[in-house]
Structure formats: structure tokens, C-alpha cells
Amino acid sequence: MEHLEDHERMDVWKTIEDALFNDQIDQFRAEFLDLHPYDQAKIFEEVEDDVRLQIYTYLSPEEVADVMEHIDYDEIEPFFTEMDPRFAAQVFAEMSTDDAVDILNELDKNKVASFLTIMDDDSAEEIKDLLHYEEKTAGSIMTTEFVVVKAGMTIREAMLHLRKEAPDAETIYYTYVIDEDKRLVGVISLRDLIISEEDWVISDVMSERVVSVSVGEDQEEIARMMRDYDFLALPVVDFQNHLLGIITVDDIMDVMEEEASDDYSKLAAISDVDGPDDRAFTSAKKRLPWLVILLFLGSLTASLIGRFEETLDQVAILAIFIPLIAGMAGNTGTQALAVAVRGIATGETYKQGKSKIVFREAGTGLITGISCGILIFLIVFIWQNNLYLGLLVGLSIMITLIVATLAGALVPLVMHRFNIDPAVASGPFITTINDLISILIYFGLATAFMSLLL
Amino acid sequence: MEHLEDHERMDVWKTIEDALFNDQIDQFRAEFLDLHPYDQAKIFEEVEDDVRLQIYTYLSPEEVADVMEHIDYDEIEPFFTEMDPRFAAQVFAEMSTDDAVDILNELDKNKVASFLTIMDDDSAEEIKDLLHYEEKTAGSIMTTEFVVVKAGMTIREAMLHLRKEAPDAETIYYTYVIDEDKRLVGVISLRDLIISEEDWVISDVMSERVVSVSVGEDQEEIARMMRDYDFLALPVVDFQNHLLGIITVDDIMDVMEEEASDDYSKLAAISDVDGPDDRAFTSAKKRLPWLVILLFLGSLTASLIGRFEETLDQVAILAIFIPLIAGMAGNTGTQALAVAVRGIATGETYKQGKSKIVFREAGTGLITGISCGILIFLIVFIWQNNLYLGLLVGLSIMITLIVATLAGALVPLVMHRFNIDPAVASGPFITTINDLISILIYFGLATAFMSLLL
Structure with a gap:
């Protein structure tokens, strides 16, 4: 199917909404979840508040998390405010940590604290760690959902591990290799993994020249590196080369757009050319x-x-x-x-x-x-x-x-x-x-x- | 290893160049090819002409092609002019077709014709096809090195096919599924392939909702779709939905940079803010x-x-x-x-x-x-x-x-x-x-x- 034009999207929605209004949960879920999360998000922005409240009850926190990741962060606050706080906390826990942090940064401090209290401890801990990083640095845009393997593993062991981690990882196309002290020592692409023999050892196949960025690096510099080197992801390390997170290309595209729009706005002496400018x-x-x-x-x-x-x-x-x-x-x-x-x-x-x-x-x-x-x-x-x-x-x-x-x-x-x-x-x-x-x-x-x- | 800062790059080169001057081919190749092609390209731009001529003789056309893909297209002409024409034609044949076409578009028509004549027929044919597309459309930025599988294949057959094609393909992270008439009918990510059982059939696992772009689509619109939908690649089709090529995210990052710089230049009333502006x-x-x-x-x-x-x-x-x-x-x-x-x-x-x-x-x-x-x-x-x-x-x-x-x-x-x-x-x-x-x-x-x- 072609991607949905703006006018098509609401036509598609018209064919789906009947199922919602007639309480046909399974049919609604099948049709709605078949759409790309970006289109789901655009529909969320268009429908009435009470329709959205009903949709939340039909979807899992994980499914709502996918939708939320595609809504403009400037406009996202009302969505989380209208959800049941417990449900909202679960949605945050299911999101990529980098996206969750970006959104929490837009909400007021009290609300953030209450979400973090309701959330399960592991997710809350991961998010709290990231909330500390300064805006527009590697730390603030990285995610902690990455796959690591040990240098001594065989390809077979690594692939098994990868298959298990795949559903939660932000990307599985690069796997990072760490030593006993969790220091970054290598990287192997999925491409290299699948063309290697199963009994080879990771350390023989991995590339030891890992390009990484330090956690305080400016996001504009990271975008430049990713463009120059054609990477799909970059590992983020601290000053002792411990692997802290990864930055993926989809987030970098947003950074590029943001920086370009920022420079353009300033050249025209206007605080922000984009964003909701209806009135x-x-x-x-x-x-x-x-x-x-x-x-x-x-x-x-x-x-x-x-x-x-x-x-x-x-x-x-x-x-x-x-x-x-x-x-x-x-x-x-x-x-x-x-x-x-x-x-x-x-x-x-x-x-x-x-x-x-x-x-x-x-x-x-x-x-x-x-x-x-x-x-x-x-x-x-x-x-x-x-x-x-x-x-x-x-x-x-x-x-x-x-x-x-x-x-x-x-x-x-x-x-x-x-x-x-x-x-x-x-x-x-x-x-x-x-x-x-x-x-x-x-x-x-x-x-x-x-x-x-x- | 960290990515190379500008000043580090020439220091690294100093440790490599001795091998070149002492005719130690193997050692030179080992050290030079261990660098990222982007850094190799930057070194190419810095060294003297006669050093470059010697490097060509030490590398294969494929290795030189990797370097050329990372040189600014505005500045690439002299490199291809100084190479032996036969060697240059081989380099073009080894490049991604989209990059080869971008570069050929910068050279004068006579030179292009002579390169295409020397080149092997298959590569020349692929390049000629792409040279026809209008600038800044999907056709002009797509590459024809993609992997396709048939809907009836099993996962095992598909993976075998993928392993074989991997070295030449621009990306293997999405595999496109075509029917008997070469029409695009589905897509499957490598992520889904590796978590599927080996005896499942592609048509059961693939997603039928393939987002594709038509060959005449404007590159700015494609960049927008890729950013909104977080894709790593997009298939390009003709009006009958035949798969013609793919556009990968690394090329789209260049498009975003180009378009942003273009708008910025025009707001400042200057024909091009970037580019070589030494004098x-x-x-x-x-x-x-x-x-x-x-x-x-x-x-x-x-x-x-x-x-x-x-x-x-x-x-x-x-x-x-x-x-x-x-x-x-x-x-x-x-x-x-x-x-x-x-x-x-x-x-x-x-x-x-x-x-x-x-x-x-x-x-x-x-x-x-x-x-x-x-x-x-x-x-x-x-x-x-x-x-x-x-x-x-x-x-x-x-x-x-x-x-x-x-x-x-x-x-x-x-x-x-x-x-x-x-x-x-x-x-x-x-x-x-x-x-x-x-x-x-x-x-x-x-x-x-x-x-x-x-």
C-alpha cells in the first residue's frame, strides 16, 4: 500500500471507526494496528477526545507507546493528561527510553515525578538516568535499548541472543561488543553476522575500529558524523569508554530537521518557523x-x-x-x-x-x-x-x-x-x-x- | 577507535605513507583499508597528485570506488580525470549505481560517453537507465542494488539468497517481495527474517502494506516520508507498481542537508552558502x-x-x-x-x-x-x-x-x-x-x- 495522504487517512479511519463504535474489539484492533504508527498518530490528533479515550481501552500500553512516539512532542501533553495515570506510566515504560525522556522533558516537573513513582522500578531508573543529560547532547538523544554481546561468544550464541533481544531493541543491525568491564571493544553488523559461519568467534569477525561519540557531544556534530560515515547507529560512551547507549539514524534525521529549521528561523528573526501556528x-x-x-x-x-x-x-x-x-x-x-x-x-x-x-x-x-x-x-x-x-x-x-x-x-x-x-x-x-x-x-x-x- | 579529527587524520597518514614510498604493498593495503572510506577520501583530497597516482595502483577498482563515494561530488572531477580511463570505468562499474550516476552528472557529456563505452555492458546499461531521470526525483537518487525474494520462498531459501547477495546489495535490512510480473507485493525486514522459523513461507511473514514512492516523486517529499515513518529504505516503483530501485537513509540524509542548505542560501540571497569557497x-x-x-x-x-x-x-x-x-x-x-x-x-x-x-x-x-x-x-x-x-x-x-x-x-x-x-x-x-x-x-x-x- 502507498503511504497515506492526509485526506486518505481520514477516509481510512471512517472504515475503521464503525468497529470501535459497535464494540467489535478484535476487528478494530486488526484494522487499526495494520496502519503504520505514524498514520495512527495522525488519526489520534484528528479525532474527538472521547473517541481517543475509547481507543486507549482497546489497545495495550505497548501499542499506545508506538503511537505516542510519532506525535509531535510540542503537542503531546494533552494526550498523557487525558489517560489514566497508571496507564500513562505503563505507556512511558514501554516507549524507547530516548523518546520517553524527550516527552517527559515537555511535561511539568510534578507530573513527571508522579509518573516515575507509579512506573515499575527498572523503567523509572533508566528514564531518570537519561533525564540528567543536558539538552542537545548525545546523552539526551541516546536510547538504552541496545544489544551487546561478549567478544568470546560464537556467532551461533550471538544470533540466539540477538533473536531473543530483537523485539525490544531499538536496532539490531549493529551489535556492540563489550569486555568484562563493559567497555566497548568492537562492533559487528547483522550483515556480517549472517554471512559468517556459525562456529566462528565474535572477536575474530568484529571490527575493532568502532566509531563512538562521548556522552556530552553536541547533537549537531553527531548528525554530521553519521552523514559523513553513513552509519545507521552510533554507540555513546563515557570517558572510560563504557557503553552507555546508542543513537539511531531515525533520531538523527529529526535532529537534522530541528537544527536546519533553527538556523533558518534565526536568519529570519523569528523564534520558531515551525510548530503549531494556527492562530x-x-x-x-x-x-x-x-x-x-x-x-x-x-x-x-x-x-x-x-x-x-x-x-x-x-x-x-x-x-x-x-x-x-x-x-x-x-x-x-x-x-x-x-x-x-x-x-x-x-x-x-x-x-x-x-x-x-x-x-x-x-x-x-x-x-x-x-x-x-x-x-x-x-x-x-x-x-x-x-x-x-x-x-x-x-x-x-x-x-x-x-x-x-x-x-x-x-x-x-x-x-x-x-x-x-x-x-x-x-x-x-x-x-x-x-x-x-x-x-x-x-x-x-x-x-x-x-x-x-x- | 574514535572517529578521526581533521588533524589526527594526517598524523595517521604519516604512519601509513612510509609503506607506500617503500613499496610495501601488503602493509600499505592493510593499514589504509583499515580506515573508514570517509577518512580515506579525506586523505585523498589532501595528498599530492603523484601520491594519489601511486595509491590507485595499489588498490582494486572496488576499493577505489568506496573512497570515491565519500568525496564531495563538486570536487570529484580531477580524480577521475587523473586515473587511467579503463581503471576509472571499472571504478564506476563497482560503485553504487546512484552514486555513479550522481558523479557522472557532474562530468562533461563526452567524458561520460567514453566511460560508458569502456565499461562492461551490464553496469553501463544500469547507469544509462538512471541517467535519464530528472534531477531531485526518486529516480535520480535511487540505487538498483537491492535484494528481492519471491513470495513463495521459505525463510531458509530467502536467507540463503540474502547471504549470497549481501556483499553487493546497498542494504539487506529490508528485503522486498515481488510477484511473477516483478510487481512489488510485500516487504520483510531482516529483523523479522531472523526471528522467524526456517520453514515458514515468506508470504505468511511479510508485510503487505509496503510504503513505496513513485519514480518521479520529489526528493524533499521522500525525505519527509522517511523521517515521519522512520524507514531505513524505501522502494521506488513505476505506475504499474514494478519495483525499480530503492532509496536508502544515508542518501536521504544528504538530501536533507542539501535542501536545508538550499533554503538557507536563498533566504540570505546567495547562490550557495556551502561548497568550496576558498577564494x-x-x-x-x-x-x-x-x-x-x-x-x-x-x-x-x-x-x-x-x-x-x-x-x-x-x-x-x-x-x-x-x-x-x-x-x-x-x-x-x-x-x-x-x-x-x-x-x-x-x-x-x-x-x-x-x-x-x-x-x-x-x-x-x-x-x-x-x-x-x-x-x-x-x-x-x-x-x-x-x-x-x-x-x-x-x-x-x-x-x-x-x-x-x-x-x-x-x-x-x-x-x-x-x-x-x-x-x-x-x-x-x-x-x-x-x-x-x-x-x-x-x-x-x-x-x-x-x-x-x-
């Missing part, structure tokens, strides 16, 4: 803080121009080119900023070295500045038939582009140096800073050469 | 076209203000607020644009309906417009002690924010309607358009109420 009010709430900050920065620009009021009074035509010059400063600054932010994100910056980047941006600013400067000189000279005005605007654009390009590149580099996320220096922020700089250059030059313009 | 000249080449377009648009703004020269002459203080008003229009437009572009990319737009989005944006513009309008009215009124000037600037900001928010949302929606990639309406582009609108509103109001301002 104008929620959406205004995400944008207003930025707009207000930018309004105050804009007032600074206005007061700066105010200082040149005398110049403006004498040569009113100067005002015509303010948006052009400020706009070009903003545009070139945003370009340089985007390159620098991506360079830091992809690690290119370390490879090339910061001074090299600053030199390159200075060169880029010089080339674009001279080109645009000459172009606008010609436009203004021909249009206004005024040589000195043309020279003033051309020279201003040239200097502005050089300075603004450097500023766009330097601001994120400096922020990164002081451990501030460089993506916070959003497009509109750098644009407004560059507005200020460009106005200063333009009116400074105009005031200095006033006699030529009159 | 100021290359980097200026990517930015200048946008800057020149924006320079001409900016000249339009200038000529628009020029039409209000009389107003400006009478009330020079008006000029002070030009960058503030134009800047706010640009900022709010970029926010609305980013939300709309992401909404289209993630499919949220279809779900919510376009008219709902337009209404929401109008509401958002109203809320932000009124808030910022009142705020700036107070600032200007207190600062300049001029009620009418405060009202003028406040009212202008209010109307501007409403119109600019709507424009930011509408432009990508309209572009999408006409099948133009909405991300092309980059941040600076919408910013410049909104500059024009805001100037018109501001000076329009100022001219109309001139008598109050004097």
Missing part, C-alpha cells in the same frame, strides 16, 4: 519580540540621521539614497553572515582558520564593493546629471559593502569565540547594525564634502 | 548577481523617494525615519516569508489551506502593526515633541507592517501556485519590495497631511 496571536507572539528590538535599533538609526539634520536641510536630495545604501549594507551583511554561520555549523571554519576567512571576506567585500560602486556611480551620474553626487553615492556604496561584508562575517565568528550560538546574530539584526554603519559612512562623507555638493 | 573571487561570484539585482531594485526605491522631493524639501525631518520604516517593512516581510516558505516545504500549507494562512498573516500583521505603531508613536512624540510627526510615523509603521506581512506571505504562495520554487523569493528580495511599499505609504501619508506637519 494570528501565537504567530504574533513569536515575531513581536524581535520586531520590538529591531524597532529600538531602528530608532537609533533615526537619531543618527537626526544628527545630520543640517546636512539634510542643505542638500535634501541626499535623503533619496538612504534606503538604497542602507539596504545594500543589509543585503551584503546577510550574505556574509549566512556563509559564516554555515561555515561554523559545518566545521569548515576550523578547517580553513578564522584569519583566512576574514581575509577572504575582505577580498569579497572589495570586489563586490568596487563593482557595485562603479555601477551606482554611473546610474546616479546619468540620472541626476550630478558628478559629485554620483561620486558620493558610489564611494559610499563601495566603503559600505566592504565594511558590511566584514561585519557580517566577524559578528558570528566573535560570538562563536565567546560560546554564543552565532545563529542568534540573525539576518535582520545584522541588517540593522549595518544600517547604522552605512548611514554613518554616507552622511559622514556628505558632510565632509558638502562644499562640492551645494 | 574571494569565487565567493564574490556567488554574491554579486544578487547584489546587482538588489542595487537596481534599490535605485527604484530611490527614484520613488525622488518623486516626493518637494515634500522632503519642506519637511526635511521626514528623512530621519526612512531607514526605520523601510527596515521594519523588510524585517516583518522576511519573517512572514520564512514561515510561508517552510510551510510549503513541510506540507503544512496544504493541510491548513491557503486562505486560512492569508487570514492568519493579516491578523498577525494587525497585532504586530498596532503594537509597534503605538510604541514608535510614543518614542517619536516624546523625542521630537511633535504630535503630528509621531502620528505620521506610528500610522505608517502600522499600515506598513500589515501590508509587508501579507506581502511576505503572499509572494511565496503565489510563486508556488505558478510552480516556481518559493524559496527563490529570498529575504533581501522581499525586503527590497517591502522598502518600496513602505516608502510609498510613508510619503503618501506625509504628502496628504502636509499642512499638519508644517
Whole structure:
């Protein structure tokens, strides 16, 4: 079957819901559980509350756990609140620990504590361990449901062990090999397991070059490694190389999406471009803080121009080119900023070295500045038939582009140096800073050469 | 072993290169092939040309193919040009067909034709088939190295078949089930295979609800499905449901990175934020076209203000607020644009309906417009002690924010309607358009109420 389009999904649901309303438990279960958990989750989001309450009574905690893992974490709270707390605790216990932890992090502390109290001790312990890790680190996205074997086992023993563990493990496509002290010593893929002879020993077949990440590693760096090395899972270790958990590729795809969306949001000066944005009010709430900050920065620009009021009074035509010059400063600054932010994100910056980047941006600013400067000189000279005005605007654009390009590149580099996320220096922020700089250059030059313009 | 940091990699290489220079083939092969192909590729990019030529002679085409699959496709051409053409053709034949096709698409047509002529017929045929698919569709990113079994096989027969095919297949973690006409009828994961009894029949164990994509499907949509459904691979079918290929998760991670970087680049008005950007000249080449377009648009703004020269002459203080008003229009437009572009990319737009989005944006513009309008009215009124000037600037900001928010949302929606990639309406582009609108509103109001301002 094809995957379900949004409109198909509710049509499919219409064929299933009769069974629910007529109390035909077996038929409902057969039809509903035949759907992919992602589609089950989308149906959960669409139906009325009382329908959902009835569905819970028809499914096991394990089956509900599968559904919950596919609901947006931003929107999941009401689902767990409407369930019977005992049932909800069982659902958490059945989920992958990494998903359970992600969701519990969205709920309020009291609720989390009460769920953990009701839950069976083993599951509660595993979840509590993971709740301690800092957000966006390996520890916070890893799961503890992995399969390990001892280096001395035969392939036959390992396969038997794997078959037993398969239903609960997050992935069985990599099996990690540990020594007596639970230190990670090797890895073997299921591919290698099934093509090996049954009486071979693991230590002869495993790869000893296990790529692992430390538990405090940043999730963006892990995503980069997984993409570069084409792994389906990565083991997470502590500083003594003890195996703590694994990170699987499906979680990394979510990380990639989250990080990309995050950078994009910041470039557009908005707290979060995605997420539930149904009402104008929620959406205004995400944008207003930025707009207000930018309004105050804009007032600074206005007061700066105010200082040149005398110049403006004498040569009113100067005002015509303010948006052009400020706009070009903003545009070139945003370009340089985007390159620098991506360079830091992809690690290119370390490879090339910061001074090299600053030199390159200075060169880029010089080339674009001279080109645009000459172009606008010609436009203004021909249009206004005024040589000195043309020279003033051309020279201003040239200097502005050089300075603004450097500023766009330097601001994120400096922020990164002081451990501030460089993506916070959003497009509109750098644009407004560059507005200020460009106005200063333009009116400074105009005031200095006033006699030529009159 | 930990994965290799950039500086470690060349240290490791130093311990290996002696073997190469002393012609100790076996030792060199043992040490070099023990590295992950990604690290091998990075070493290839760093060493001198003559060192690489020697390495080729020590490795088999299959081993070189592994390395080539991990080199950036933008930078791969020189490697294939320096190899002996016969050897290069063998390397292509040994690569995954999807990677071979991606690389061949980067080379010039004549070279591609000559490689295909030298190559063995089977491989050439497979590659030629894939070269026809349009870029960024399922066909262009799928590989034809997949494992299929017949529905009537037993688990034992299937496992035997799998063991035989494993070395060449792109993934063996999903096995696809086809009928007599090669139509896709089911899928079975390796996980299910190994926990099944050996004498069970595939058709009893397989899942008949195979999620598949059609060969012309857009790669961004495929990435979304893979993320939502947590798949490691997806089968690609034609309109008669014949299995044509598979797409694996490692390729999808590259697609996600590419699409994210693409949207980000366009928001910053730059042709490509990533890629080899070592020299100021290359980097200026990517930015200048946008800057020149924006320079001409900016000249339009200038000529628009020029039409209000009389107003400006009478009330020079008006000029002070030009960058503030134009800047706010640009900022709010970029926010609305980013939300709309992401909404289209993630499919949220279809779900919510376009008219709902337009209404929401109008509401958002109203809320932000009124808030910022009142705020700036107070600032200007207190600062300049001029009620009418405060009202003028406040009212202008209010109307501007409403119109600019709507424009930011509408432009990508309209572009999408006409099948133009909405991300092309980059941040600076919408910013410049909104500059024009805001100037018109501001000076329009100022001219109309001139008598109050004097």
C-alpha cells in the first residue's frame, strides 16, 4: 500500500471507526494496528477526545507507546493528561527510553515525578538516568535499548541472543561488543553476522575500529558524523569508554530537521518557523519580540540621521539614497553572515582558520564593493546629471559593502569565540547594525564634502 | 577507535605513507583499508597528485570506488580525470549505481560517453537507465542494488539468497517481495527474517502494506516520508507498481542537508552558502548577481523617494525615519516569508489551506502593526515633541507592517501556485519590495497631511 495522504487517512479511519463504535474489539484492533504508527498518530490528533479515550481501552500500553512516539512532542501533553495515570506510566515504560525522556522533558516537573513513582522500578531508573543529560547532547538523544554481546561468544550464541533481544531493541543491525568491564571493544553488523559461519568467534569477525561519540557531544556534530560515515547507529560512551547507549539514524534525521529549521528561523528573526501556528496571536507572539528590538535599533538609526539634520536641510536630495545604501549594507551583511554561520555549523571554519576567512571576506567585500560602486556611480551620474553626487553615492556604496561584508562575517565568528550560538546574530539584526554603519559612512562623507555638493 | 579529527587524520597518514614510498604493498593495503572510506577520501583530497597516482595502483577498482563515494561530488572531477580511463570505468562499474550516476552528472557529456563505452555492458546499461531521470526525483537518487525474494520462498531459501547477495546489495535490512510480473507485493525486514522459523513461507511473514514512492516523486517529499515513518529504505516503483530501485537513509540524509542548505542560501540571497569557497573571487561570484539585482531594485526605491522631493524639501525631518520604516517593512516581510516558505516545504500549507494562512498573516500583521505603531508613536512624540510627526510615523509603521506581512506571505504562495520554487523569493528580495511599499505609504501619508506637519 502507498503511504497515506492526509485526506486518505481520514477516509481510512471512517472504515475503521464503525468497529470501535459497535464494540467489535478484535476487528478494530486488526484494522487499526495494520496502519503504520505514524498514520495512527495522525488519526489520534484528528479525532474527538472521547473517541481517543475509547481507543486507549482497546489497545495495550505497548501499542499506545508506538503511537505516542510519532506525535509531535510540542503537542503531546494533552494526550498523557487525558489517560489514566497508571496507564500513562505503563505507556512511558514501554516507549524507547530516548523518546520517553524527550516527552517527559515537555511535561511539568510534578507530573513527571508522579509518573516515575507509579512506573515499575527498572523503567523509572533508566528514564531518570537519561533525564540528567543536558539538552542537545548525545546523552539526551541516546536510547538504552541496545544489544551487546561478549567478544568470546560464537556467532551461533550471538544470533540466539540477538533473536531473543530483537523485539525490544531499538536496532539490531549493529551489535556492540563489550569486555568484562563493559567497555566497548568492537562492533559487528547483522550483515556480517549472517554471512559468517556459525562456529566462528565474535572477536575474530568484529571490527575493532568502532566509531563512538562521548556522552556530552553536541547533537549537531553527531548528525554530521553519521552523514559523513553513513552509519545507521552510533554507540555513546563515557570517558572510560563504557557503553552507555546508542543513537539511531531515525533520531538523527529529526535532529537534522530541528537544527536546519533553527538556523533558518534565526536568519529570519523569528523564534520558531515551525510548530503549531494556527492562530494570528501565537504567530504574533513569536515575531513581536524581535520586531520590538529591531524597532529600538531602528530608532537609533533615526537619531543618527537626526544628527545630520543640517546636512539634510542643505542638500535634501541626499535623503533619496538612504534606503538604497542602507539596504545594500543589509543585503551584503546577510550574505556574509549566512556563509559564516554555515561555515561554523559545518566545521569548515576550523578547517580553513578564522584569519583566512576574514581575509577572504575582505577580498569579497572589495570586489563586490568596487563593482557595485562603479555601477551606482554611473546610474546616479546619468540620472541626476550630478558628478559629485554620483561620486558620493558610489564611494559610499563601495566603503559600505566592504565594511558590511566584514561585519557580517566577524559578528558570528566573535560570538562563536565567546560560546554564543552565532545563529542568534540573525539576518535582520545584522541588517540593522549595518544600517547604522552605512548611514554613518554616507552622511559622514556628505558632510565632509558638502562644499562640492551645494 | 574514535572517529578521526581533521588533524589526527594526517598524523595517521604519516604512519601509513612510509609503506607506500617503500613499496610495501601488503602493509600499505592493510593499514589504509583499515580506515573508514570517509577518512580515506579525506586523505585523498589532501595528498599530492603523484601520491594519489601511486595509491590507485595499489588498490582494486572496488576499493577505489568506496573512497570515491565519500568525496564531495563538486570536487570529484580531477580524480577521475587523473586515473587511467579503463581503471576509472571499472571504478564506476563497482560503485553504487546512484552514486555513479550522481558523479557522472557532474562530468562533461563526452567524458561520460567514453566511460560508458569502456565499461562492461551490464553496469553501463544500469547507469544509462538512471541517467535519464530528472534531477531531485526518486529516480535520480535511487540505487538498483537491492535484494528481492519471491513470495513463495521459505525463510531458509530467502536467507540463503540474502547471504549470497549481501556483499553487493546497498542494504539487506529490508528485503522486498515481488510477484511473477516483478510487481512489488510485500516487504520483510531482516529483523523479522531472523526471528522467524526456517520453514515458514515468506508470504505468511511479510508485510503487505509496503510504503513505496513513485519514480518521479520529489526528493524533499521522500525525505519527509522517511523521517515521519522512520524507514531505513524505501522502494521506488513505476505506475504499474514494478519495483525499480530503492532509496536508502544515508542518501536521504544528504538530501536533507542539501535542501536545508538550499533554503538557507536563498533566504540570505546567495547562490550557495556551502561548497568550496576558498577564494574571494569565487565567493564574490556567488554574491554579486544578487547584489546587482538588489542595487537596481534599490535605485527604484530611490527614484520613488525622488518623486516626493518637494515634500522632503519642506519637511526635511521626514528623512530621519526612512531607514526605520523601510527596515521594519523588510524585517516583518522576511519573517512572514520564512514561515510561508517552510510551510510549503513541510506540507503544512496544504493541510491548513491557503486562505486560512492569508487570514492568519493579516491578523498577525494587525497585532504586530498596532503594537509597534503605538510604541514608535510614543518614542517619536516624546523625542521630537511633535504630535503630528509621531502620528505620521506610528500610522505608517502600522499600515506598513500589515501590508509587508501579507506581502511576505503572499509572494511565496503565489510563486508556488505558478510552480516556481518559493524559496527563490529570498529575504533581501522581499525586503527590497517591502522598502518600496513602505516608502510609498510613508510619503503618501506625509504628502496628504502636509499642512499638519508644517
